[in-house]
Amino acid sequence: MYAIDDQFIDRARLGDDQLQPLLAAVHRNPGHRPRCLCSAAETGGVDMYVARIGGRYVLKRMPGTGPHHSAGCLSYTPPAELTGIAPLVGTAIREQPNLGVTRLSLGFPLTRYSGRTKAADAGGDADAEERELDNTKLTLRGLLHFLWDEAEFVRWIPAMAGRRRWPAIRRYILLAAEAKSTKTRPLSELLWLPEPFTVADKPDIAARRTATFGPYAGSGRRQRLLLALGEVKDIAPARFGRHQLIIKHAPDCPFILDPDTLTALKGHFAIELGLRQALSDTKLIALLTFSVTVTGVAVVDRIALMNVTADWIPFESVFEHALVSGLVEHRRRFRKTLRYNQPATTPLASLILTDTNPPTACYLTTTATSGPPAAINPDLPLTQWIWHTSVHAMPRIPPPTTNRRDRVPTTPSTAEEAHDPTETKEVRPWTKHTTALPNSQNPDCATTSATSTE
Ligand SMILES: [Zn+2]
Structure with missing residues (x-):
């Protein structure tokens, strides 16, 4: 139950279209805080705010209030100090409820300069060891975890069993990326996830992907990078001494790994690769930055991996x-x-x-x-x-x-x-x-x- 502008709204009604005007009014007046009443007996209600995501107005918990909700509430989060997010809040991750935006400081480049040696840049997520102590910036793995957290794929109740599929994963990760901003660009403009593949739609899917990648294609000294998130299907030898990363649902779009990037990947994510090999019913999720050559080939710049169970946990x-x-x-x-x-x-x-x-x-x-x-x-x-x-x-x-x-x-x-x-x-x-x-x-x-x- 929520208290919104002197009205009591049941949780089940939150998705109703009729409620959108009320939420829009609250969004225009951020001084009026809606309250979640899950723990009203102990706290008197927990303040929330309204954000505009995916063209709709939605209720969001205020920064730092997750532990004040009851454990069964959708807005509950454990105390930040029990997780890896604590040192990043307010530095690498800055929520601004009054603006409805979360600002992210990234510890990896979104631009690639030709002539810069891979040794200095290490490739993969190779300099993570040093950067892990820099909590003013998110590593690539940190960003992957942030997206998974924001999309609520960390929350499990029995009703979710057997119901998570790639279309839902993709949809909620894209929603999670909305209203998030990097130093230069909205995160949603940078992030690409493969569309669910069907043979019938293959040409249309490829056309939409080309339209997304096209503006980033180039061969100049300075190349802008995109982010891709997907389930790793295979890392296999390609021709001419390179390897290719194949992401599920995008078999016709190999991501090229040069030898330095592959070495860094194997070195820094040996545990993740080993777990995927050992546990057949699991999945390996990759978040990577990549450039697009002038001929349209995607080339991995950096990569981070994460193991998830069959239920994407x-x-x-x-x-x-x-x-x-x-x-x-x-x-x-x-x-x-x-x-x-x-x-x-x-x-x-x-x-x-x-x-x-x-x-x-x-x-x-x-x-x-x-x-x-x-x-x-x-x-x-x-x-x-x-x-x-x-x-x-x-x-x-x-x-x-x-x-x-x-x-x-x-x-x-x-x-x-x-x-x-x-x-x-x-x-x-x-x-x-x-x-x-x-x-x-x-x-x-x-x-x-x-x-x-x-
Ligand atoms: Zn609550």
């Missing part, structure tokens, strides 16, 4: 894949957290279970992480679950709260059992049967989430 290791897959299988609700610029050695929450009360921050620590996660701020309604993957099998997952709306706290004995990874007796990660409500009984499952409708 990001993961970083076999262990995390097992956790995410188990949660999906057991019809749990959670929100995946992403690393952005932060290196693998920084301990960050892997995901937040949103069907426990309070929400549970789940950490996976390995011998590679630099230490245990920081203690949770006692003011935050969160508990911790830690899996030392180098030492133990997966500890028991905290069971879901039977009815999240009742706010029944987990009993201390259960919490202790669930959160103590040093338990010596054999424990099973999953309770024998979960108690999550069927979709029809739970109002949140019926909502028109941006990522659950297709």
Whole structure:
């Protein structure tokens, strides 16, 4: 439920066309804040703002207010400090609600100068190690994570099972790119994602792609770059010593990798490539910058990769894949957290279970992480679950709260059992049967989430 300009609007009505004039009026008067009433008993409501995206007026959460929403609310986000976004907020990512724009500072070039050696520019995302400490700019991987976060593909509820397909992924990533601006150009002007491929539409799709790439084709000293996002189908040898990256849905548009870029890719994304090889039911997502030659050939400049499950949920290791897959299988609700610029050695929450009360921050620590996660701020309604993957099998997952709306706290004995990874007796990660409500009984499952409708 929302309070908008003295009216109470049910969440299910937000997409109604009749509501657009009201939202437009609020958009013209940013001093009038709509409020989300999901946690009204505790907070009195959480301020929101209206943005214009895809030609429609939509409600957005105010910067930094995600944790104030109830865990089941569409606008809930875990506290920023549990994720990789925290050091970037206000520097690399600057939300300006009054203007309805988010300004992004990018740590990679959108222009390529001929004569500049690849050694200095390293290719791929090769200088990420140094830039990871520069939190005033987004790395290419940071931008990929930001788009995935903004498109809400980090949020999972059982109703989404089997419903994510490339057309929906493409649509919501493009919507996520709207109202985002780089230093020089709107992000939406730069970002290309392949249209869903059909044989019948192949000529029209190719014509539209050519029209998009055409203005960027050139051979001068200074070449503007575009961004492409897609699922990697293959990286295969091309002729004359080069390789080609094939993106799904665009088999007739190979992206050429020169030897330096390929070397950088293999060096800096060996883990991602290895995980894709090891786990056959997963996908590899690429975000890349590329130039277009005067003859229309796309040539990769830099690239970042991300592993996602069959349900398009990001993961970083076999262990995390097992956790995410188990949660999906057991019809749990959670929100995946992403690393952005932060290196693998920084301990960050892997995901937040949103069907426990309070929400549970789940950490996976390995011998590679630099230490245990920081203690949770006692003011935050969160508990911790830690899996030392180098030492133990997966500890028991905290069971879901039977009815999240009742706010029944987990009993201390259960919490202790669930959160103590040093338990010596054999424990099973999953309770024998979960108690999550069927979709029809739970109002949140019926909502028109941006990522659950297709
Ligand atoms: Zn809310």
